[in-house]
Amino acid sequence: MSGREHGLDGTLPHSVAGVGAADELEVVPGFERENLQGWIPQLATEADVRAVIEKAFDYRGDVTLTRKDGSAVTGYLFDRRSAARLEGSVVRVMLDGGGRVTIGYAEIAALAFTGRDTAAGKSYEAWVKKYWEKRARGEKNISIEPEALE
Numbered sequence: 001m002s003g004r005e006h007g008l009d010g011t012l013p014h015s016v017a018g019v020g021a022a023d024e025l026e027v028v029p030g031f032e033r034e035n036l037q038g039w040i041p042q043l044a045t046e047a048d049v050r051a052v053i054e055k056a057f058d059y060r061g062d063v064t065l066t067r068k069d070g071s072a073v074t075g076y077l078f079d080r081r082s083a084a085r086l087e088g089s090v091v092r093v094m095l096d097g098g099g100r101v102t103i104g105y106a107e108i109a110a111l112a113f114t115g116r117d118t119a120a121g122k123s124y125e126a127w128v129k130k131y132w133e134k135r136a137r138g139e140k141n142i143s144i145e146p147e148a149l150e
Contacts, residue, residue, distance in 0.1 A: 036113040037061060043110060046086055052111050053080055053091060062115025065093065067107045074114060075101075 036059055041052045056063045056077045064074045079092035082105075089105035134142050 040112040061117040066110040068109045
């Protein structure tokens, strides 16, 4: 959105036009990440299936998909292709033991968020909190170091 759309007069110098408004435009609120680990949602409707698959696609851990025939697949859901009907929609999963499998949305009876979310608690805010805790304890040479992935 331009400054004019925000009601700022583009003909005025920046220091006069909308004092404080520029700061408001620069601040973007953060968001809270859902804790999905361990969640087994109900898949009662087509809308439920689509919504849960979107959440699974954004999830940074493994999921377990149970097909309507009773077989289960566990792995990382790395791709989904949504069509107008469930029959034409598919997810692609990287299996724990290697390899990839494609499963149709219409084949999915259940989905569980079974793996650890590797992105949980790794926000900038979490790092800053840890930094200040270490500094309060008197630690020196505090640096940003990635945690081991296991």
